[in-house]
Amino acid sequence: MTQWLVLAAAIAVEVFATLGLRASEGFRKKAWIAPVVLGYLASFYGLWLTLRLGMPVGIAYGVWTACGVALVAVIARYVFRDPLTWKMIIGIGLIVAGVLTIELAGVVH
Structure with a gap:
């Protein structure tokens, strides 16, 4: 269950960073640079931690991206x-x- 909570946090931070990227208007609004960069770093850290906690990469990455x-x-x-x-x-x-199909297939193994 912990890995799902970490993945959910990674997704939330990635969404914030991506929306920040849009809000930055191509980094013309300099105030968004740090939140976007830190957001992506934190999101990748969360994805890495999810994998370290044992979630298969196909499931974690699929859910993260979807x-x-x-x-x-x-x-x-x-x-x-x-x-x-x-x-x-x-x-x-x-x-x-x-993604659900991949996840359900992964549960069988």
């Missing part, structure tokens, strides 16, 4: 007014379904 994509797309829709079309929502659903 959740990151989905959360960034949804949050950016409301914070930055980025587009979020039905096709994008279906794509996010397919990503999540793929």
